[in-house]
Amino acid sequence: MIRTHTCGELRAGDVxxxxxxxxxxxxxxxxxxxxxxxxxxxxxxxxxxxxxxxxPEGFAAAEAVRGEWVVAVRGRVRMRPEGTQNPDLPTGxxxxxxxxxEVLSVAEPLPIPLDERTETDEILRLRHRPLDLRKERLxxxxxxxxxxxxxxxxxxxxxxxxxxxxxxxxxxxPEGARDYLVPSRQTPGSVYALPQSPQLFKQLLMVGGxxxxxQIARCWRDEDxxxxxxxxxxxLDLEASFAEPEDVYAWIEAAMRAAFEAAGxxxxxxETIPRLTWHDAMDxxxxxxxxxxxxxxxxxxxxxxxxxxxxxxAATLDAGGTVRGWRFRGGGDLTRxxxxxxxxxxxxxxxxxxxxxxxxxDASLRAPVAKFLSDAExxxxxAALDAEPGDLLLLAADTAQTASAVLGQLRLxxxxxxxxAPVEAGGAGVSPxxxxxxxxxxxxxxxxxxxxxxxxxxxxxxxxxxxDTDPAAVRSHAYDFVINGVEMGSGSVxxxxxxxxxxxxxxxxxxxAEVRSRFGFLLDAFRHGVPxxxxxxxGWDRLLxxxxxxxxxxxxxxxxxxxxxxxxxxxxxxxxxxxxxxxxGLQMTPEARAVAAAEAGTEAGDSGA
RNA sequence: GGUCCUGUAGAACAGUCUGGAGUGUUCGCCGCCCUGUCAAGGCGGAGGUCGCGGGUUCAAAUCCCGUCAGGACCGCCA
Numbered sequence: 001m002i003r004t005h006t007c008g009e010l011r012a013g014d015v016x017x018x019x020x021x022x023x024x025x026x027x028x029x030x031x032x033x034x035x036x037x038x039x040x041x042x043x044x045x046x047x048x049x050x051x052x053x054x055x056p057e058g059f060a061a062a063e064a065v066r067g068e069w070v071v072a073v074r075g076r077v078r079m080r081p082e083g084t085q086n087p088d089l090p091t092g093x094x095x096x097x098x099x100x101x102e103v104l105s106v107a108e109p110l111p112i113p114l115d116e117r118t119e120t121d122e123i124l125r126l127r128h129r130p131l132d133l134r135k136e137r138l139x140x141x142x143x144x145x146x147x148x149x150x151x152x153x154x155x156x157x158x159x160x161x162x163x164x165x166x167x168x169x170x171x172x173x174p175e176g177a178r179d180y181l182v183p184s185r186q187t188p189g190s191v192y193a194l195p196q197s198p199q200l201f202k203q204l205l206m207v208g209g210x211x212x213x214x215q216i217a218r219c220w221r222d223e224d225x226x227x228x229x230x231x232x233x234x235x236l237d238l239e240a241s242f243a244e245p246e247d248v249y250a251w252i253e254a255a256m257r258a259a260f261e262a263a264g265x266x267x268x269x270x271e272t273i274p275r276l277t278w279h280d281a282m283d284x285x286x287x288x289x290x291x292x293x294x295x296x297x298x299x300x301x302x303x304x305x306x307x308x309x310x311x312x313x314a315a316t317l318d319a320g321g322t323v324r325g326w327r328f329r330g331g332g333d334l335t336r337x338x339x340x341x342x343x344x345x346x347x348x349x350x351x352x353x354x355x356x357x358x359x360x361x362d363a364s365l366r367a368p369v370a371k372f373l374s375d376a377e378x379x380x381x382x383a384a385l386d387a388e389p390g391d392l393l394l395l396a397a398d399t400a401q402t403a404s405a406v407l408g409q410l411r412l413x414x415x416x417x418x419x420x421a422p423v424e425a426g427g428a429g430v431s432p433x434x435x436x437x438x439x440x441x442x443x444x445x446x447x448x449x450x451x452x453x454x455x456x457x458x459x460x461x462x463x464x465x466x467x468d469t470d471p472a473a474v475r476s477h478a479y480d481f482v483i484n485g486v487e488m489g490s491g492s493v494x495x496x497x498x499x500x501x502x503x504x505x506x507x508x509x510x511x512x513a514e515v516r517s518r519f520g521f522l523l524d525a526f527r528h529g530v531p532x533x534x535x536x537x538x539g540w541d542r543l544l545x546x547x548x549x550x551x552x553x554x555x556x557x558x559x560x561x562x563x564x565x566x567x568x569x570x571x572x573x574x575x576x577x578x579x580x581x582x583x584x585g586l587q588m589t590p591e592a593r594a595v596a597a598a599e600a601g602t603e604a605g606d607s608g609a
Numbered sequence: 610g611g612u613c614c615u616g617u618a619g620a621a622c623a624g625u626c627u628g629g630a631g632u633g634u635u636c637g638c639c640g641c642c643c644u645g646u647c648a649a650g651g652c653g654g655a656g657g658u659c660g661c662g663g664g665u666u667c668a669a670a671u672c673c674c675g676u677c678a679g680g681a682c683c684g685c686c687a
Contacts, residue, residue: 026647033644047647067637084645092647109638113620115648118636120620123679176687196687223686224610348612348683454687552680563680 002072002104008044012093014077021046021096022072022104024134025065037062037098039073042139046091047080048073050098058098068107068114075099122554127568129559141548141556144263148547149216149540151262152236152255159251161212161238166201168194168218173518176454177221180231188585194220194232197537199454200522202239203494206533207525214238216540224563227552228486228542231565236489236543239535245477248491248536249273249434252481255538256432263547265422268430275434278475283400286408288438291485292431295415296386298326298407301395304380310372312353316397324396324403327385328414331392332358339392342410346396351406355395359387412485420484420546430546432483440476441507448509453478455504456522458493464500471507481538483546491536498526575599 003022010019026040035050050059058075065071075096079085086092112120112128114135125132132138153163172179172193179193195201197219205213217237225231236255240247253273260266274292281290284297302322305313313323334342339356346354357367365378365387373381385393394410396403421427440459441449449471451457459467460475467474477493495501501523505515515523541553554560561567575596581587588596 027649029646029649031644031646031649032642034646035644036646036649038647045647049645051644053644081645084647086647089647109619111619113637115636117648118621121616121679124620126679173687177685199687221686224684226686227681229686451687457687562678564678566678568679 005046006043007039007041007046008090010046010077010091010094010096012079015079015094017077018074019077019096020072020074021048023070024107025067025069025071027067028062028065030063035059035062035098037065037071037073037101039071044090046096047086047089047094048075048096048098048101055098058101061101061103062098065101065103066107066109068110069103070105070107072102072104073098073100074102123562123568126554126560126562129569133558137555138558141544141550142558144548145544145556147262148259148544151258153214153216155255155258156212156214156238156251159212159254161214161240161251162210163215164205164210164213165215166195166198166205166217170195170201173200177223180220180222183584183586185584196221197235198237199456200519202237202535203456203522203533204525206239206241207528207530209241211242212238212240225561225565227554228539228545230541230553230557230560232561233553234540236538236540237535238537239533241531241533243532243534245436245479245493245534248479248534252489252491252536252538256481256543259543259547260430265430265547268422269432273432273434275436277437278435278439279437281435283404285411286404286406287412287485288435288480289482289485289487290408290433290435291412291416292433293417293428293484294411295329296327298324298404298411299384300400301325301381301384304377304384308377309374310369310377312369313397316352321398322400322403324400324407325381325385326394326407326411327387328392328394328411329388330390331414332360332390334392342394342414345413346406346410349406349409350402351396351398353397354406354410355397357381357393357395359389359391359393361389363387363389365393416485419549419551421549425549427549428484430483432481432488435480435482437475438478438480439472440474440478441472443472449507451504451508452476453490453492455508455510456492456494456501458495459500459504467500467503467507477534479536481536483543486542486546487539488543488546489536489538491534493532493534496526496530496532498523501526 002020004019005021007021007023021039023039023041026038026045029036033052037048038045039048050062052059073096075098077094077096080093080095110131112124112131114131116136169182169192172181172191177196179196182192182194184190184192198215198217202213215237217235218232219235220232222231223229238251240251257266257269260269276284276290278288281288283300284290286298300322301324302317305317305323308314308317316323342356343354355367355369357365357370359382360366363382365382370378381387381393381395387393394407396406398406417428419427420430423429437460439452440457442452444450453476458477460477463474478490479492480490481488495504541556544556545553548556550556559567559569566572578588
């Protein structure tokens, strides 16, 4: 053992002990006659000190060390002199006189600062990720992540869930997102795909009698990235036989509580997690992942404007549309410029227009359109939106869907709390909910239907009869868990009835040959005794992002990628030689070759590196 | 595929709107001084292809066009 103690553990009780502490030189404070070297590791900082007359050898050696050198310091722990103890440091009562210091490794000046006050450009942080990882923020996040994973594993094991690994070189099933492809050397011309999720395999595990499966699984989707989307990401995936939605809700809620507790945020989830139907979520918040923290729900005002003389509203209502409104508490002091900006924003979002009203001190409504509205209508608006003086009211007349979508987005623009910090830390806390009863299908934009979730999602038991008459109206047994407007995970009851599954494929317009080719192995397995089963998958990076109060999942991933899917640390993705390609039966097109050459030229000439 | 923001010394920025010598601030780095600091302090110093290319101009970090990189968002993400 090179060290006897970590840098964060020495206390007054250790005085007199001969110790060796190891770590990085956090700071050197040279007073000429007395020299302090703070040694840091992931547990904290210990002050070591040398006087030229008391520790002549240690002083001489310590004078040479610089920031971020890796050192081992040996000495006998002593109390700091009266009046020089540092109550802000856990180790601040003691210090280690430098009897000897061994330089384990020197360090050049760092390309990025490690102090927590400077917000370094993210490309530099990623390029120098090993250094960035030394900082407390990522140390804290990654350790939280490990604790949360362990706690959730324990919680699921306690419920009888069994961790099973599934393959990551799989058959491409061209549904949903684009697959990442891995060419095969042994079968040139054929490719594996990296799984977008373990979906099919976990269903096969149910056929295999595993009964309750879970896995913290890596998934890959070749789509454009966002703050909460990486090309490779992690899911807590689970599936259970003989289970209903209520069972899944209970397991996931238990896992979430375990996760919050492990992150030091127990008690922040409400006793009862609210549930909203998908339909209500779309009406009330214009979103299937509402952030319940951002102001009140949207209110339908069709009743207020029945028979209105205001032509713009009347025309919309006559055409089968509606008028909806949202109240922004205290928004009445927005400048005219801001208000005009809101109208522009609404139009950009697809609204024909936007009506704003400011609630005056006497509760009257000040608005450009007020003169077109009756007193009863104005009073009705104020009552329906629970308006108070100083509020801003926003009204949109459109189809129900568009009106809610536009007001829902403005609601987020204007009133969504930033971040996910606990209430006691001054944040807006967390507000989870279940969104249930998603539609089974959505319009594919070409006159057909496409699964909203995936083609193995069970129709709602009350809507099966609609499959033949009105499939677009069929609800599913699919459900999402949402926290703070972030889709935290989704799941469903799966189809285990061969006839229903066949009908699904039929409605989706999939030929039998195509079905057999893509999913034959699953359907075959289902022919030999498949239990009813249901499952769920939690976006693990997103959950950790919220638990760690981060704005991007990159802050809870050790080695994340940029928005273009690149890793600035290793330079991935990178070209490979023609011989390597030939090995797997591939050849670069002239176009690809030109791009690769341009890239190489850019790297050499552009000082961006 | 699209919209928007950003790019100036090792780092964080100001300077760009309204063109006039690479001007400046903080941190870091190097040297000297300093015996109780803990974001130590004082003095001095080094360090720049203003992302890259082109254009306008007597003159471009600054204006225009293109491009690259990073970020936010829309599309996309069963």
